[in-house]
Amino acid sequence: MAEHKKRNQILTAVSVLLLLGFITFAENYLDLYIVRILNVCAIYAILGMSMNLINGFTGLFSLGHAGFMAVGAYTTALLTMPPAVKQQIFYLAPLAKPLDQMNLAFPLALLAGGLLAALVGLLIAAPVLRLKGDYLAIATLGFAEIIRVVFTNTQTITNGALGLKGIPALTNLWWSFGTTAFTLVVLLSLINSSYGRALKAIREDEIAAEAMGINLAKHKTLSFVLGAFFAGIGGGLLGNLLGTIDPKMFSSMFTFNILLIVVLGGMGSLTGSIISAFIVTIANEVLRFLDESINLGFVVLQGKVGMRSVVFSAALMFVVLFYRHGLMGSKEFSWDRLLAGKFVRKLMGCFKKRLPEGGCDQ
Amino acid sequence: MTLDLFLQHLSNGISLGSLYALIAIGYTMVYGILRLINFAHGDIFMMATYFAFFGIVTFGIPWFITFPLVLVLTAVLGMGVEAVAYRPLRDAPKISVLISAIGASFFLENLTIVLFGGVPKPFPAPKIFTDVVQVGTVSIQKLTFYIPVVTLISLLGLVYLINKTKTGMAMRAVSMDHETARVMGININRTISFTFGLGSLLAAVGGIMWGLKFPQIQPLMGVIPGLKCFIAAVIGGIGNIGGAVIGGFILGIGEIMLIAFLPNLTGYRDAFAFVLLILILMSKPTGILGEKTAEKV
Numbered sequence: 151m152a153e154h155k156k157r158n159q160i161l162t163a164v165s166v167l168l169l170l171g172f173i174t175f176a177e178n179y180l181d182l183y184i185v186r187i188l189n190v191c192a193i194y195a196i197l198g199m200s201m202n203l204i205n206g207f208t209g210l211f212s213l214g215h216a217g218f219m220a221v222g223a224y225t226t227a228l229l230t231m232p233p234a235v236k237q238q239i240f241y242l243a244p245l246a247k248p249l250d251q252m253n254l255a256f257p258l259a260l261l262a263g264g265l266l267a268a269l270v271g272l273l274i275a276a277p278v279l280r281l282k283g284d285y286l287a288i289a290t291l292g293f294a295e296i297i298r299v300v301f302t303n304t305q306t307i308t309n310g311a312l313g314l315k316g317i318p319a320l321t322n323l324w325w326s327f328g329t330t331a332f333t334l335v336v337l338l339s340l341i342n343s344s345y346g347r348a349l350k351a352i353r354e355d356e357i358a359a360e361a362m363g364i365n366l367a368k369h370k371t372l373s374f375v376l377g378a379f380f381a382g383i384g385g386g387l388l389g390n391l392l393g394t395i396d397p398k399m400f401s402s403m404f405t406f407n408i409l410l411i412v413v414l415g416g417m418g419s420l421t422g423s424i425i426s427a428f429i430v431t432i433a434n435e436v437l438r439f440l441d442e443s444i445n446l447g448f449v450v451l452q453g454k455v456g457m458r459s460v461v462f463s464a465a466l467m468f469v470v471l472f473y474r475h476g477l478m479g480s481k482e483f484s485w486d487r488l489l490a491g492k493f494v495r496k497l498m499g500c501f502k503k504r505l506p507e508g509g510c511d512q
Numbered sequence: 513m514t515l516d517l518f519l520q521h522l523s524n525g526i527s528l529g530s531l532y533a534l535i536a537i538g539y540t541m542v543y544g545i546l547r548l549i550n551f552a553h554g555d556i557f558m559m560a561t562y563f564a565f566f567g568i569v570t571f572g573i574p575w576f577i578t579f580p581l582v583l584v585l586t587a588v589l590g591m592g593v594e595a596v597a598y599r600p601l602r603d604a605p606k607i608s609v610l611i612s613a614i615g616a617s618f619f620l621e622n623l624t625i626v627l628f629g630g631v632p633k634p635f636p637a638p639k640i641f642t643d644v645v646q647v648g649t650v651s652i653q654k655l656t657f658y659i660p661v662v663t664l665i666s667l668l669g670l671v672y673l674i675n676k677t678k679t680g681m682a683m684r685a686v687s688m689d690h691e692t693a694r695v696m697g698i699n700i701n702r703t704i705s706f707t708f709g710l711g712s713l714l715a716a717v718g719g720i721m722w723g724l725k726f727p728q729i730q731p732l733m734g735v736i737p738g739l740k741c742f743i744a745a746v747i748g749g750i751g752n753i754g755g756a757v758i759g760g761f762i763l764g765i766g767e768i769m770l771i772a773f774l775p776n777l778t779g780y781r782d783a784f785a786f787v788l789l790i791l792i793l794m795s796k797p798t799g800i801l802g803e804k805t806a807e808k809v
Contacts, residue, residue: 211607277794283606284549288742289793292786295739303779402735406614413611456630459622467615470608471600 158485173323185323186391191431192326193387196333198411198423200380203337205409206417206480207346208373209353211287213405214274215381217294220301220400221270222263222382223389224308227317228252229259230390235316242312243305256320260329260386267382268375270297275371282356291402301397313396314389321391329387330424333380337420338482340376349373353418410466414476422478437461516649521772522765527656527725529764530663534718535741536748536756537670538711544687544751545707548606551613552593554738555620556712560586560719561635561729562628568636575638583716590712591705593620598708599701624731632730635723642724659721666717667757670710674753683707687751736782743789749802758800763788 176185197215204212228236228249236245244250254262278289301308308314340346348369351359360366389395411430415422440457469476481487535557542550563585567578597616601609641655674680682703685693694700722737723729744763748755763785771778792799 205607209607211610277790281793281797284610285746285793285797287610288549288739288746289790291739292743292789296783296786299780299783406618409611409614417607456622456625460619460626463615463618463622467597467612467619470612470615471597474604474608 154486161485169327173327177323187431187435188323189321189326189391190388191428192323192330193321193384193391194408194411194431195330195424195427196326196380196384196387197408198415198427199330199333199337199420200377200384201408202412202415202417202420202423203340203349203380204373204377205412206419206423207341207353208349208370210279210370210374211283212278212290212374212377213287213402213409214278214290214294215377215408216400216402216404217297218267218271218378218381219385219388219404220294220297220395220397221267222260222385223395223400224263224301224314225266225382226256226259226263226386227314227389227395228307229254229262230256230318230320231314231316232318239312239315240306240309242310245309246306249307256325256390260383263386264379264383267385268379271375271378272371275374279367279370279374291405294400294402294405298397298400301400308397311397313394313399315394317390317393317395319390319393321387326387326391329383333383334420334424337376337380341420345369345372350418406466407462410462410469413466414469416476416478416480418480419476419478419482421483422476422481425483426477434458434462517772520650520652521768523650523652523656525765525768526761527659527764528768529761530660531718531722531725531760532737532741532744532764533757533760534663534666534714534721535737536744536760537667537753538715539742539745540748540750540753540756541683541707541711543745545683545704546598548598548609549613549742550593550708550711551610551738552597552617552620553711553715554734554736554741555617555624556586556590556593556734557715557719557722557738558624558729558731558734559589559620560712560716561723561733562624563716564720564723565633565635565729575636579720582720583713586716586719587709587713590708590715594705594708598704621731621735628731630731632728635727635729637724637727642727653725655721655724659725662717662721666714667753670714670753673710679703679706740782740785743785745799746789747792747799749799752799752801755799755801 176188180188197219201212201215204210228245229252232253233251236250240250274290274293278286278293281289302311304310341349348359348364349372351362351364352366352369356366385400407430411426412423414430415424415426437458440461535553538553538556539550542548542553560582563582564578567573567581568575573581593616597612598609601612641653641658643654644651645654674683682693682698683706685696685698686700686703686707690700693703740763741760744759745756746759747762748757748759750756766788767781767784770784771781777784796802
């Protein structure tokens with residue numbers, strides 16, 4: 151066992167180094183389009199993990215994620231935009247003081263976005279977490295909708311329906327992947343702590359958990375607020391990546407996209423959420439051809455705008471109907487399982503046997 | 513505010529409330545029988561308006577033939593959604609069914625965008641519904657009177673069906689206990705399918721009248737009314753048909769009056785329902801007519 155532990159540590163260290171190398175390479179040499187997609191992947195991974203904490207680990211079916219993201223995105227954007235740009239885009243009504251002169255460093259602004267989202271989460275938690283199941287779903291969906299409506303109407307703070315433009319592009323791969331790693335470490339250590347076990351107990355059976363002395367309100371609130379915090383940070387990263395945000399962006403559609411990631415990755419698996427965030431985001435780009443016309447040389451296939459969304463919603467249903475546990479179920483990625491897997495064993499076996507004669511011919 | 517103006521607002525509120533009530537009943541029936549939100553209900557409502565649009569505009573069928581056809585088609589659509597998105601998951605955890613329902617809702621919306629385009633279309637309202645009549649000094653569309661009447665007739669039919677017919681008895685039995693109902697020889701799947709069909713039919717009635725009242729249809733028009741009507745059902749006490757009607761009227765009249773008395777809050781119109789929902793859930797989580805249920809261990 152000890153030997154395995156050492157091996158796993160080495161493997162982890164090597165992959166982290168490889169990842170760091172890859173980020174350096176990607177930042178310097180890769181196409182801007184690809185870098186942008188990688189950024190979106192990492193941000194969706196953060197959003198997926200934070201939603202998984204609430205929905206997958208605690209069993210609270212919350213659909214309010216877009217609201218928290220909106221709070222984070224707006225806060226971070228307003229705190230990082232230079233005052234001159236703010237003056238320019240708030241032409242219908244000037245930005246309220248003291249926001250119009252404020253300008254913070256990106257990490258501080260991100261943190262502020264996360265904290266404000268967490269605060270909103272805390273305020274919402276008190277009334278909403280008394281509900282269960284689909285009541286909870288509809289109430290959280292309602293809260294996200296209220297946040298969106300409020301943001302559309304507060305002209306002097308959010309610029310209303312016009313949205314914010316010219317947000318400085320501060321999000322890069324270091325920030326997005328770094329935050330993903332940070333989120334993963336924080337949430338993993340939470341889940342493996344006594345708090346995490348309490349959350350899972352609540353998911354399995356609330357009444358039994360309460361009978362075992364778990365304070366339901368406290369633990370549910372903890373999960374909800376922490377999920378909101380990371381959703382806010384994810385939203386902040388996204389806003390400063392895209393450069394423009396408006397209230398329409400944060401509709402329930404967005405929440406359902408994240409839900410697809412969580413379900414596909416496996417409810418109750420953080421690493422599953424990361425893997426599926428990459429799969430879903432990249433698939434989303436690859437499937438872009440569905441919206442455009444394809445020229446096969448001899449025939450032009452007319453794409454239809456919106457076809458991609460049809461495929462996506464069908465995929466969501468397909469996953470739930472036939473593949474309910476998702477990619478990872480409720481298991482986490484581990485080297486032991488990967489190396490014990492059939493495919494890898496076969497590869498290793500053939501590697502060991504054939505190496506002296508010169509490689510593997512399979 | 514003058515009395516005339518108030519009456520005008522009130523009649524608007526009543527007709528909006530009737531529409532909400534019709535759609536809310538669909539939610540409450542499905543919830544009563546499956547303990548689930550039918551997330552696709554708002555989109556079934558939207559599809560009904562498109563069916564009517566195609567019947568009248570594309571195929572040139574007169575409205576009095578089109579509307580009954582729309583009811584049938586929508587009921588079939590509702591049963592189809594049940595067969596695809598709900599039936600395979602009958603024994604699955606609730607959260608899976610909810611996600612599947614969200615998927616179905618999304619699928620219908622996006623399919624409509626692809627097939628019919630995202631641009632709003634004008635709903636072909638026959639003239640006899642949109643004529644304006646003068647009552648004293650108030651001028652009101654004839655439709656404003658028709659809507660509550662049609663709602664009332666549909667409601668009476670529904671109550672008769674549920675309380676006096678064998679199918680209705682089966683529905684009530686299934687909503688109490690699936691297992692026992694099955695033991696008594698009731699075909700559970702057929703009963704659930706029928707419930708979906710009936711709920712969708714009422715949504716189609718609501719959809720047609722919605723199209724007549726607000727003659728512009730687009731693929732996402734079902735989302736907000738769908739959410740609001742679910743809220744109406746929760747406010748009245750979900751699973752209870754009378755409750756859905758009361759909730760629908762509270763919401764419809766409240767919304768119109770909010771705009772009438774506090775025009776500054778017009779932008780917040782869509783948030784009103786949600787605020788009301790949260791207030792109700794905090795004070796009386798089972799709604800106005802709902803019964804308190806204790807969870808057995």
